[in-house]
Amino acid sequence: ADGTVKILPPLHTLINIDDQIIVIAEDDDKIILSKDYLGPTSLPVINHNAVSLSTQMTRRTTKIVERNLLLGWNNTAPLTIKELDTYVARGSELHILTNSDEIKKFINEQLINEVTEQNIFVHSGNLTNKFDLEKLNLFSYNYIILLANEENKEQNLSEDADAECLICLLHLRDIIDKSNNEKKFSIVIEMHDIRNRQLANITYADDFIVSPHLISKYISQLSENKNIKRVYDVLLTADGPEIYFCSASMFVPLETPISYYEILQETLKYECIAIGYRLMKYLHDETRFYGIVLNPDKQEQVIFSKHDKIIILAEQFISSSQDNCTNF
Template sequence: MVLPPVGDDSDIDVIKALLLLNSRVWRGTRPTVVAAVQDSENVAAARLAAGDTALVIDADDIAVRLVAQSHRQTGLSSVFNELLSFVGNEFYLREEPALVGSTYGEALHAYELGVPVGLRRSAGEVLVNPAMDTVIGAGDQMILVAEDDLLIRPAETAPAIIESAITSAPSQPPTLDRTLLIGTTSRATKLVGLLDSFVEQGSVLDIASPQPPREELREGLENVTVGYKHCEPTRRSSLEALDLGSYQHIVVLSDDTIAPGPADDRTLVTLLHLRDIEDRLGDPYSIVTEMNDDSNREVAQVTKADDFIVSTKVITLLLTQLTENQNLYAVFTDLFDPEGSEIYLKPGSNYLVPGAKANFATVIEAARRRGESAIGYRLAAHGDEPPTYGIFLNPSRTAPLVLSEADAVVVLAER
């Protein structure tokens, strides 16, 4: 595992290490090599230096994508943290000869423990949340979310589906977003471009920072209109002047022009102001923030921000997962790619009648009919409780379950 060191030339050190590893003559089997680079512009050079057998991930790109995906979906960072952290549930590949000839949609109900999310073809192609009529072939592997590969258990009988609990009402229509981006970083242009791809046309994104953003940040946008408001993020009066109650989502970026420690300190002060203002306004917006140090994330929990993105921790966990199983590389690539299936937290009322008695097997069936793979749910009433913050992945299929209007279902879906 090759990690970028702290410093301006961190990617140069990674590339040099990859060159040395690639040119080395190994005794016996060549070991798996995984690495991360900080600057997206260095990815191609790093992959060339690493050779065909090594895996190089773009740390900068993944961090930005996680912020962009989380800004509208409270709890998403907790989902990724569990799937990557080796604590709780994670991804496993398992060949299931009994399912050969069945469709992927049928396989969703074939397990008592473990939730299917896709297929890995015998030739190596990975399909995350494929079409429900996709046929499972000989040698294919199921991709499952489970606590351990030893805890994956096929079902002897199909679980009971409570048909009356599945909603017949249309899904909640998409809404126009009003998002406030506080602070600016060198990644702002990429972040705004990604936010533009996730929102409906006519949405608004205002940037609040001491200095106006570069004009190139507004180029090529199709769905969002970008505005600017002057703001000193650590000053209460400056934040109050932003009309925070008019926004649905607030994203607080870490200042990358100063050292990570002081940047986190400034972010903490901003979060405390935002939470106090939100309490006075009646909880009108969600808050997603970047942190550099995971220990600061624990301190920041007093601010009750909805999501904390600690990109260094995410990247390290991702690299560790890949050292364990490099076949998961295509799975994670798909999850972070807007063109593939991503993880969403969608309103529970899209799947179950609010207040109806059901079970998770019924949720899986409701999602299957929408072409989605359900892997869990989020209970809003437990949203402030660590360590899961209301997220329950791979739950019992048969235990009683009642979802309210405020709860969400965790699914893999195209949109």
């Protein structure tokens, strides 16, 4: 009632009559209340006193030291770097590739004084030059952040920036394909034109595309409900809940039909909540959204295999084995 947003409230939280519920739905006309929503329910009752964390999972008490790489530069780069500083542990490294003397000067004289957790290293090179990329020992990084490059002010058209991103992405994919290195890194890409997303997906379907298209969707939602800004303010801060892709086997048995409602109940035992799942057999199938299903019907039966994932929202929550959960 006081306007406080709680994405993951304690299970014993009492809902008052003037409180509002945050619902994930395709659209507001897809929200269908149960006819018994104010009356008794036939759903099984969770014994909250019996809920405990499995030894397989623990809460993260400290942030993780990371080694990340930034390719490309535009006017959002300083903000991106300072925001990243709130997510990583002290001693983390951020390596930046640029050929611009002006940008190097800005980094060395100003930006390094505005971050506290990251040590910044600048490398000379061009993101479209495969040789420059190979010199960076790419498999030593946790994340590679590829920004729409506008470091050359004479050529800062969105088409040129997206073209450079795609060329760089092709080089990265080629380096990955030709390497026997088992260690993988995640790539975050910023692109201006949503139409270029399909080209990017062809080169590497598991990358993340960040573009003005997402911003326009955010603004559209705000126009329909201004209160949703408070929800995004919580979700998009370092202290808010994060999205994790966890091995399905951590919550449910494999090769056995199970309802999505049961999946929800299992994730609640770990003080997190499922928002969907990913079937890896559809990893490269665009028609099935690369295997990702968000907010499925609670009665839907799912059969998980070894490499499938359950997508959860959790507050700084990791597995004792880093291979079991990946956060984004």
